[in-house]
Amino acid sequence: MILSYCLNPNCSEPQNHPSVKNCQSCGSNLILHNRYRSIKKIGKGGFGATFLGVDLSLPGNPFCVIKQLRPTSNDPETFQMALELFEREAKTLGKIDHPQIPRLLDYFEDTKHFYLIQSLVKGKNLQQEVKQNGIFDESQVKAFLTEILPVLKYIHSLKMIHRDIKPANILRREQDGKLVLIDFGAVKDQVQTQLTNQNYGQTAFTQFAVGTMGFAPPEQLAMRPIYASDIYSIGATCLYLMTAKSPKDIEMDELTGELLWEKEVRLSTGLGKILRKMLEVDVRNRYQSIDEVLTDLDIAPYEEQLEKNLSTHGKTEPTPEKEKESDGEDNTYISPTSRLAIAIRARKSRQGKSKYTVQVTPEYLLSAYAHGRMDFSQQVFNKFNFTQANIPDINFRNCKMIQSKFEEANLTGANFYSANLSGANFNKANLRKVHFLKANLQSADFRGADLEKANLEGANLTDANLCGANLTNANITEEQLQQAQTNWATIFPDGKRHIW
Incomplete structure (x- = not known):
C-alpha cells in the first residue's frame, strides 16, 4: 500500500492512508493542485523539500517529482514579489528541452508555498x-x-x-x-x-x-x-x-x-x-566556456604524443646532408615531431575561426563511438559515409551533415536536434525513436526507413522522400507530410497504408 505524505512542513505525523484527502494529523489537503499526491519525502534543504509523487490526472498515475519552495516572510509585498520572480524563473526552466535534463511539467503556488513538478528519472x-x-x-x-x-x-x-x-x-x-x-x-x-x-x-x-x-x-x-x-x-x-x-x-x-x-x-x-x-x-x-574545455579534451592525446616524441626522438634534427637536401623547395625536411606540432596548431586555428569544432573522418568518429564517446554535437560531417553503421543513441545535435549517407544504419534513439541534413540518405535505416526536432531534412531520402515513434516536430521535410517509410506513431504533422513525397507503401502515423 502506497501511503499519502503530507506536504505541511510542520506536520508531526505526515503519513496517511491513500484513500483520505486531508491529513488526519494537521488537516492539510493531501491532493496538491487538485492533481498531485505526494507519497514520500526524498530530499530536504534550506529552500524546502523534495517529494516523490503521482499524477492523479493521467492514466496509470505516473510518478513525478514534487519540489516545494518555502517562503517564510509574512509580508504581503515581499511575498508578491517572490511569487512574480518564482513564476518568471519557472518559465525559464520550462524552456529547457534536452533528453538529459528532467522536464518541468508544472509550476504553481499553493497555500503560500511554491511548487515545481518535474519528470522522474530512475x-x-x-x-x-x-x-x-x-x-x-x-x-x-x-x-x-x-x-x-x-x-x-x-x-x-x-x-x-x-x-x-x-x-x-x-x-x-x-x-x-x-x-x-x-x-x-x-x-x-x-x-x-x-x-x-x-x-x-x-x-x-x-x-x-x-x-x-x-x-x-x-x-x-x-x-x-x-x-x-x-x-x-x-x-x-x-x-x-x-x-x-x-x-x-x-x-x-x-x-x-x-x-x-x-x-x-x-x-x-x-x-x-x-x-x-x-x-x-x-x-x-579558469576556462571561460565549455567549448574551451572540449577543445582541449579533443586535442590532449595529440599533445601527449608530441611530448612523447620529444622525449624519445629529441635528437632527430636535420643532419647536414638533410639540410642540403632541403635547399630545394620540394625536398623540405620536416621531422615527425614538427609535423605533429604543425597539425596541432592548425587544428586549434581552425577551431578558433569556426563555431563548429574541427572535422574528423568517419573512421575516427566510429572508433571514438566504439570507445564510449556518444556526443559529436556542433561538428561538420558533410558528405560523410555512415552506411550500415551501428551507432544507436549517438548525439549529432546542431551538426552540419549535408548529403551524408546513412543507408541501412542503426540510429535508434539518435539525436539530430536542429541538425542540417539536407540531401542526406537514410534509405532503409533504423530510425526508431530518433529525435529530428527542428532538423533541416529538405530533400532527404527516407525510402524504406523505419521511423516508428520518431520525433519530427518542427523539422523541414520539403521534398523529403518518405516512400515506403514506416511512420507508425511518429510525431509528424499533416502539413509536413504534404511537403514530403509519400506513396502506397508509406505507413502513416496511424499505422496504416493509405489507398491512393
Whole structure:
C-alpha cells in the first residue's frame, strides 16, 4: 500500500492512508493542485523539500517529482514579489528541452508555498555509484566529461547557470545508462538574489543554496556566479569521482586557496593540465566556456604524443646532408615531431575561426563511438559515409551533415536536434525513436526507413522522400507530410497504408 505524505512542513505525523484527502494529523489537503499526491519525502534543504509523487490526472498515475519552495516572510509585498520572480524563473526552466535534463511539467503556488513538478528519472547518482562500484579511472573520467559537458553547454546557451553541480546531482539513468543533470538552482537562487538586490529588509527565503561547499568556487559563494563557476564544479566533481573524497576534504594551499589534488590522483599530463585549469581559484585563469574545455579534451592525446616524441626522438634534427637536401623547395625536411606540432596548431586555428569544432573522418568518429564517446554535437560531417553503421543513441545535435549517407544504419534513439541534413540518405535505416526536432531534412531520402515513434516536430521535410517509410506513431504533422513525397507503401502515423 502506497501511503499519502503530507506536504505541511510542520506536520508531526505526515503519513496517511491513500484513500483520505486531508491529513488526519494537521488537516492539510493531501491532493496538491487538485492533481498531485505526494507519497514520500526524498530530499530536504534550506529552500524546502523534495517529494516523490503521482499524477492523479493521467492514466496509470505516473510518478513525478514534487519540489516545494518555502517562503517564510509574512509580508504581503515581499511575498508578491517572490511569487512574480518564482513564476518568471519557472518559465525559464520550462524552456529547457534536452533528453538529459528532467522536464518541468508544472509550476504553481499553493497555500503560500511554491511548487515545481518535474519528470522522474530512475537511477543512481554518481555519489552512490562511486560508493557502490569504487572510484573512476582516467578513461571513465574522460567519458564522464565528454558526455556531461555538452549538456552543460546547452544550459549555458540558454543563458542559465546550474549553480549546484556535484556527484549527487548527476544521475545515471537506469533506462539507458546516460547521465542526467538534475536539481537546478536557478529558481531558488534567483528569487533570493533579486529580492536582496531590491533592498527588502526580509527576503522570501531565509535560507537558500548557492552551491555546495567544496564544489562551488569562491565567486559563486560570494553570490556572483558566472558560466565558469559551473566549470569549476565539474572539475571538483571529477576529483570526487577519482578519490571518493569531497573537495573540502582535500588539502588546500592556505595562501592561494588552490586544492592540492595532484598528490591524490595519477593522471596523464593532458588530463591533469585540463583539470588544473578547470579548478583555478582565480576565475581569470579558469576556462571561460565549455567549448574551451572540449577543445582541449579533443586535442590532449595529440599533445601527449608530441611530448612523447620529444622525449624519445629529441635528437632527430636535420643532419647536414638533410639540410642540403632541403635547399630545394620540394625536398623540405620536416621531422615527425614538427609535423605533429604543425597539425596541432592548425587544428586549434581552425577551431578558433569556426563555431563548429574541427572535422574528423568517419573512421575516427566510429572508433571514438566504439570507445564510449556518444556526443559529436556542433561538428561538420558533410558528405560523410555512415552506411550500415551501428551507432544507436549517438548525439549529432546542431551538426552540419549535408548529403551524408546513412543507408541501412542503426540510429535508434539518435539525436539530430536542429541538425542540417539536407540531401542526406537514410534509405532503409533504423530510425526508431530518433529525435529530428527542428532538423533541416529538405530533400532527404527516407525510402524504406523505419521511423516508428520518431520525433519530427518542427523539422523541414520539403521534398523529403518518405516512400515506403514506416511512420507508425511518429510525431509528424499533416502539413509536413504534404511537403514530403509519400506513396502506397508509406505507413502513416496511424499505422496504416493509405489507398491512393
